Amino acid sequence: MYKAIIRPILFCFDPEKVHYFTFSLIKAISKIPGAKSLIKTIYLVEDKHLEREFFGLKFKNPVGLAAGFDKNAVLYNELSNFGFGFIEIGTVTPEAQEGNPKQRLFRLKGDQGIINRMGFNNEGLKAAIEQLKGNKGQVVIGGNIGKNTQTRPENYTKDYLECFNALHPYVDYFVLNVSCPNVGSHAKLNDKDYLLELIGAVQKANLNFSTQKPILLKIAPDLNDNQLDEIIELIAETNLEGVIASNTSTDRANLKASNERLEEIGNGGLSGQPIKNKSTRVINYLSKKSNKGFPIIGVGGIHSAEDALEKLEAGADLVQIYTGFIYEGPKLIKSINKAILKKVH
Secondary structure, three states: OHHHHHHHHHOOOOHHHHHHHHHHHHHHHHOOOOHHHHHHHHHOOOOHHHOEEEOOEEEOOOEEEOOOOOOOOOOHHHHHOOOOOEEEEEEEOOOOEOOOOOOOEEEEHHHOEEEEOOOOOEOOHHHHHHHHOOOOOOOEEEEEEOOOOOOOHHHHHHHHHHHHHHHOOOOOEEEEEOOOOOOOOOHHHHOHHHHHHHHHHHHHHHOOOOOOOOEEEEEOOOOOHHHHHHHHHHHHHHOOOEEEEOOOEOOOOOOOOOHHHHHHHOOOEEEEHHHHHHHHHHHHHHHHHOOOOOOEEEEOOOOOHHHHHHHHHHOOOEEEEOHHHHHHOOHHHHHHHHHHHHHHO
């Protein structure tokens, strides 16, 4: 029904407007008596064999929602009813910011991809915390944190620390977003020496709390082998809890979309099917080269149960969906979980 009726209608309109319309719709439907139970009955798959335990957290199943979908933590309770094992909110920055000028979100229908240059648009730290106070505890929540666009390089770490300290009581794990191609002045964030400084500062802040929260690093799919070796060294050196592979790509190779269309769209991070193989390659390399040295959350181009299994077989321990959720609808979560169970039994 989603692909046959709902998606064609939604895809007639501006992607960003549709995103907020869908949020309002899910909110409204979820308030109807009995709707929550009905949604769970249709989509939720519960089985002990789906449960996973990583970095001290127990996940009901290994299928999560990637950051960027519920930036401001307004829909995580409702989205959990569709069967996600975990939901990552954000990217959250200390202050609210508009992000890049619109139009900044584009569908590549022929490629089953999306290009975005949102620019960390979000309502800021205080707004996210207000929303997270309403957490019903139904699902593991990750907090994806970043810096404000206008922040000067010498204050980058301060921004991350502000988000980390304030969100600490409200999320189950943290993700340092240092690989988004849609925010200017990110060069420093990809420098190993700076990453050591940033990770060290956040880990030190973590010790100030009675319970420490896992910290993960989100990396780009465009890294070469030498850069991936540096990531493995970085994880070993800092004892970070894990890696999310991967963020969006700046590569435009082998797309069905015309050069004219791509030029018209301009800069942005590419997600969806076109980056599936790139992200799987990164997962496979990190897993093998580190000898399964740390947990990996695999994300990028998961549009089917087969795509998810491919990520898991490549070395991912958990998976996340985003663009696939938009193209395939909520049944994708159920189909992935059922496929995982089929392999177990």
